[in-house]
Amino acid sequence: MFVFRRLFVIAAVLLILCASAVAQPETTTLFQNVRVFDGKSGTVSPASNVLIKGNIIASVSTADIAVDPKANPTIIAGGGRVLMPGLIEAHWHAMMVAPTFATALTADMGYINLVAGQEAAATLMRGFTTVRDMGGPTFGLKRAIDEGIVAGPRIYPSGAFISQTAGHGDFRQLSDIPRTPNTPLSYAERIGVTAIADSPDEVRLRTRENLMRGASQIKLMAGGGVSSPFGPLDTTQYTEAELHAAVEAAEDWGTYVAVHAYTPRSIKRAIDAGVLCIEHGHLLDDATAKLMAEKGIWLSIQPFLDDEDANPVHSPMMRARQLEVISWSDGTRPARRSRWRPETMGNCWRCRDCAAPIRGSSVSSKKGRWPISCWSTAIPWRTSN
DSSP states (O other): OHHHHHHHHHHHHHHHHHHHHSOOOOOEEEEEEEEEOOSSSSSOOSSEEEEEETTEEEEEESSOOOOOGGGOOEEEEOTTOEEOOOEEEEEEOTTTSSSOHHHHHHSOHHHHHHHHHHHHHHHHHTTEEEEEEOSSSOHHHHHHHHTTSSOOOEEEOOOSEEEOTTSTTOOOOGGGOSOOTTOOOOHHHHTTSEEEOOSHHHHHHHHHHHHHHTOSSEEEEOBOOTTOSSSOTTOBOSOHHHHHHHHHHHHHTTOOEEEEEOSHHHHHHHHHTTOOEEEEOTTOOHHHHHHHHHHTOEEEOOOOOSSTTSOOOOSHHHHHHHHHHHHHHTTOSHHHHHHOOOEEETTEEEOTTSOOEEOOOGGGGGGTSSOOOOOOOOOOSSOOO
């Protein structure tokens, strides 16, 4: 009797596994009367029809497309609207974009996760189907999206920012230092917002921890920023040896390192260490841009504007830094007007005098200053589960 029950249980489990492995019925969707933008050409198609089977584009035609009524197709009347691929946001912070900065660093993670889940759904409905997340505890959100628990874009996570002491990612209070080997981690470190690392060995350790969690690329802070609590905007952060430790660990994992950096000095040091992508880079000069072009370094640039959507700052010092960065985006810096006027090449922007690819954002288009383009400056070398 015991053997029979055991065999019955095994058979039942096998039946369940087989049932779960059966392919789900393929869905059929037909878009009628749409103008297609394929992301490659600078124009949209004439009125067309697009047939989707499952998640594959089966047919695009200006002629009518017949569908089998037995397939129970979903038919969407486009009415002449534009049908386009999903947008890619190449510099995002999925866990930190909705709450205030102070809330993100102090609130209970249960609350932050719920807010981030709601924002992920809103991001998807704005048309962004992929985001390259450049810092924060996004692994749980990514898993929930991948498993269909919440709606949201595909996430390429970086994990915690890796920052030196007093760097752009050091959010501790002065009362938290000096740090000793027995000092507990700060709250921002415990929840995975940031990872403070000093010395090549510590940087290598934190890099490998992020990779272990599923990071598709690694993000380090290589210079000061507008919102840096301590380090001025023009500081150079991390030694070449420390940056190279992260690069070495990332390359061993089959991926790359990106750094937050604004100034020529910090950018050049990162390039010398083997970094492949610069985030921001607003204060770089022509010589550094030429170096980036020669070495094939990616530039992920963001148009920060001084308007109603400007990031809030909390001190005159931060406001002064913000205005310096904004001066690049709105063209008030003379060097940027003459040397860095972007020209549109499909959906890719390039500097007139170098081959460093630069792309824009839909945010920048609202006042007609820069044309609309999707963020897709750096393509991750590998995906994570």
